[in-house]
Amino acid sequence: MQWDVRRSAVQANLAEAQGGLERAREAGVELVLLPEMWATSFPDAGDDVASLVEQARDAASALNHCSARTGVDWAGSGFAPAPGGGALPVNRLELFAGGEPLFAYDKVHLFGPTAEDRVFRAGARLPQVVSWRGVRVSGAVCYDLRFPELTRAPFLGGAELLLVPAQWPSERAGAWRALVHGLAASGQCVVLAANRTGVERVARRGLELQFSGNSLCVDAAGVTLAEGRGEAGLVIAEFDPAAARQMQQRIPVRRDRRPDVYVSGAPREPD
DSSP: BBOOTTTTTTHHHHHHHHHHHHHHHHHTTTTOOOOOTTTTTSSOTOHHHHHHHHHHHHHHHHHHHHHHHHHHHEEEEEOOOOOOSSOOEEEEEEEETTTTEEEEEEEEOOOGGTTTGGGGOOOOOOOOOOEEETEEEEEEEGGGGOOHHHHHHHHHTTTTTEEEEOOOOOHHHHHHHHHHHHHHHHHHHHHEEOOOOEEEETTTTTTEEEEEOOOOEEEETTEEEEEESSSOOOOOOOOOOOHHHHHHHOOTTTOOOOOOHHHTTOOOOOO
């Protein structure tokens, strides 16, 4: 699902998400992926982050009630307290099934140009793989797409579906499409990537960023199953997880890996 996620407008964003789950039920959809920071968007300078964390968790709880009632599962990223406490929260991708938490991953790579590291604590664990309705699922968040060291973890765990919520601006839409398609093909899995629409001002530099709402569902062969065209709403695709399994069996990339070469011949960082 994609829409113009409004900064700090938690109730308005929650209403959008709830409406999306209702429409998804009518359309026979089983899973809805929301954009990155779906409840609050990214905070502005001077915002009360502690309050936004609490509001984001309350919004997730409210959406879980809607999910349990509609029978539509959902995933998305947002503020969450850092594991073990700490002054800064994390940007956590979560998957809820039947209103219950099934998967959680804290965004590892924080986007330096917009000073995400001033607001968030970076995650310290690779994404795991869980079973959802018989499908092996994992995920990553936005900027993580640029780091194959991280996105290889779901592949090695046998993921068949990868969830990627994002706020990826229009000026880099070409990279967005290339990375999502490349991840599907190299990971031999379906990639569901939700991007937002609208305009957001980046507080650190005062830039206005456009978001084209080009959410994607790409299959394990790198073929686009559905793509958003800029309007708010659901972008719906149907996929068969067996196709990803067959792709992994027919072209056994995991079996043919050469980790001994990768380790001994690993490139060095420049001095």
